[in-house]
Amino acid sequence: MRPQTKERMTLADAEIGAVAHLYRAEVYRSTIWRTRLDTTTNWAVVTLGVALSITFSSPDASPLPLILVGILIIFFLLLEARRYRYFNVFRARARWLERHFYAPLLYDGDLHMEENWQKVLATDYLQPEYHVNYMTSVGRRIRHNYLWILLIQSLAYAGKILVHPSPITSVQQGISRADVGPLPGELVIAIGVVYVISWGAIAMWSGWSDAARASVRRSNTYMG
Template sequence: MSDSTADFDPEAPEEREVAGEAAGDRSDFLALMGHTYRGELGRTTSWRTRIDRTTNWAVVLVATLLTWAFSGGSRPHYVLLVGVAMVTVFLGIEARRYRVYDIWRSRVRLLEENVFANALDPEGVKQRNWRELLSEDLREPTVKTPLIEAVSRRLQRVYFALISVLIGSWVVRLTVFAESSTGVVETATVGQLSGGVVLASVALYYAVALGLTFWPGRRRAKGELQSRSGRDEWK
């Protein structure tokens, strides 16, 4: 073992606070920010891939169910309602992944806005205390996007369309493929559940999904492509 290694004391103040020296050296600090950016971008890409994977599963599920449900007149209509339930499960999984994804994405955007954008066109930083914000978030990572907003975002992007297709196909299945001797309400019966209860439950579910999709709450997620008038600051 070399003398330099033998003399190393990790508890010594100058060793313990070695990273703090980068704060006073511009070249060291900018090099450190470059490595930080690449690391956070890698995490962001990884979680973006997880979100896309869940979306792919949901799309494949919907396509498979529609193909099967309309491949014959004897197919039970409630299979499409099972598909709605399964898509809702995927929505919940994706909303949770979206909230974690936004942790890393918010750090990437903080660096892009206050370091790289200002280096290209030095008009001033977006947040004057961006170093403090980033430091606090690195020490104590927190979820910044409320669950209701995460659900709303994923409904807007993908899931409301998928749910609408399934429910619309279910309505077509009840009306077009129903026997002439039975009405829509009677055809909608599932087991011991009357058709009226099933129709009311589906209508209530769709109304809730519609309300969540266009939820008017203040935006907290950071970094998505959006119109200039809809931009928010990370606070």
């Protein structure tokens, strides 16, 4: 049995330099993944813009492109949620270093190694894992970007039905305009309502989940 040595609670200058380079690397990786998030959002906006241009190009144009583009928007949302889980890992590590390394160093010159924040970071490197689940990631992307895209798509579709090729004069006329091939207008509208409510519910659930997570996030044992 080796005699138990006292744990060293300080960092040498070389070690502080290594941590500084580690922070730069995490910021760089989070920036790269943030750019990839913006890319998928741009794809969703562009495809919605194309659908709007086609649908409103003439009064007789079909509103079907606004329905079909919803499939692409969902695909981009799910792809972006997956990318967000990677981004969140690197963002959380950089934020952890800012909170426990740079902030104490700048505030009072003490790294507070006794709080064992470095062990939490080391464990995250030794056993890397996502810090949020997939549905939380989807909800955050809806709240931050896609809720507005989905609302614009839905409102544009409703507006097309209401005004083209001429303003509707009855509810039944509007429902009949929503027919898509063999699918009756009632079913198409019902699917649209469920579509909007579902994404809105996921966004609200994600907001409540993040609010509950906020108190845990302030602890010295939780990163992300």
